[in-house]
Amino acid sequence: MxxxxxxxxxxxxxxxxxxxxxxxxxxxxxxxxxxxxxxxxxxxxxxxxxxxxxxxxxxxxxxxxxxxxxxxxAREKNALDFEQKYKENPKITEHMRLLGSTFKIKNSLEIKEMSSKKYEECSEEEKKFWEASAYVLNEWERAANAVNHDIYDEHLLYKAYGTSVLKLYMNLSEYIAARQKDSVRYYINFLMLVAKWQIRRGRENRCNEAIIRKITIEKNKLKLALDEMSNELELK
The missing domain is CATH 1.10.287 (Helix Hairpins)
Structure with a gap:
């Protein structure tokens, strides 16, 4: 590419x-x-x-x-179609709700332990976590493959799902690492997309920090000017 x-x-x-x-x-x-x-x-x-x-x-x-x-x-239309289907997919809603509740009650060590098990060795609760993780990640693997081949517009998807995808990767990184022990090709497109979006988010954060610093400096200057004006008025 x-x-x-x-x-x-x-x-x-x-x-x-x-x-x-x-x-x-x-x-x-x-x-x-x-x-x-x-x-x-x-x-x-x-x-x-x-x-x-x-x-x-x-x-x-x-x-x-x-x-x-x-x-x-065409890329923008395809991205908007994906966004609409993703939001209206009941399985995505169900699996994301399950993953969200799992991340709230399980710490990183417990998630790592669940992810490292074979599917046959998992309890019913752990199997549901497996199925939800696999379904959501497979959906984003297909989307990432489309982005990497210029079928979906990356900018639109980043604006809509940038934070969600980066958070999803952070929570499921142990699951992805466990699956890649079977094959390093698992979720390779998703990881490429995450890497690009992490770099983009880092640039945005640095830019935002610079803007905040500039605003703070201007705010301090304005405060000093107002203090000087008030002091002059008091002297008069």
């Missing part, structure tokens, strides 16, 4: 360089003819190759913008 994005970015860069080169050539070769209103027409008549290349570049640009816009709209 990263290789495809890299190749696409290189192609766009080459396309932009070609456009700049052609426009520069036009300006240089016609710099003495700017007073002539028809200098471009004369140039293209004498250099038909430039007209062909320029028209092709315009057509490619229009097609690229249209395709890119349509793909973005």
């Amino acid at each position: 990263l290789r495809k994005k890299y190749i696409k970015e290189r192609c766009i860069a080459c396309y932009a360089i070609s456009a700049i080169f052609i426009l520069s050539y036009l300006l240089i070769t016609s710099r003495n003819n700017f007073e002539n209103e028809l200098f471009l027409i004369d140039f293209f008549q004498k250099n038909s190759w430039a007209a062909i290349i320029l028209s092709a570049m315009v057509a490619i640009t229009a097609a690229y913008v249209t395709i890119r816009t349509n793909r973005q709209l």
Whole structure:
């Protein structure tokens, strides 16, 4: 996936360089003819190759913008459809409620112990925890796979479920680690998505901290200014 994005970015860069080169050539070769209103027409008549290349570049640009816009709209629609189905899925609601109550009454060591057991060795309560964890994580594994392949819009899902997904990973990290002992491929897309969202959340937190510091400094300055004004009024 990263290789495809890299190749696409290189192609766009080459396309932009070609456009700049052609426009520069036009300006240089016609710099003495700017007073002539028809200098471009004369140039293209004498250099038909430039007209062909320029028209092709315009057509490619229009097609690229249209395709890119349509793909973005499709990604956003798919993400919104997933969000609606996720909210309306009764099994998700049931399993998330069970997991929430489990996280409240069980500590991390107890969850780790439950996660490390084989399914056949679990009690009925532990089997319900297993089934709920597997169902919710499988749902997000499919969503993460769609995000990683540009089928779902990542920004929309992050805004809607960023906190929930990061919290889900924090609570079920021991369960995921236990499942990956059987196969390291388990929940690999989900973990990739979590890693990206953790980095994004860290950047947002640092940005928010900087904003809060700036607001605090401005607030202190305003307070000092008000104190000085009140002192001056008292002296008067």
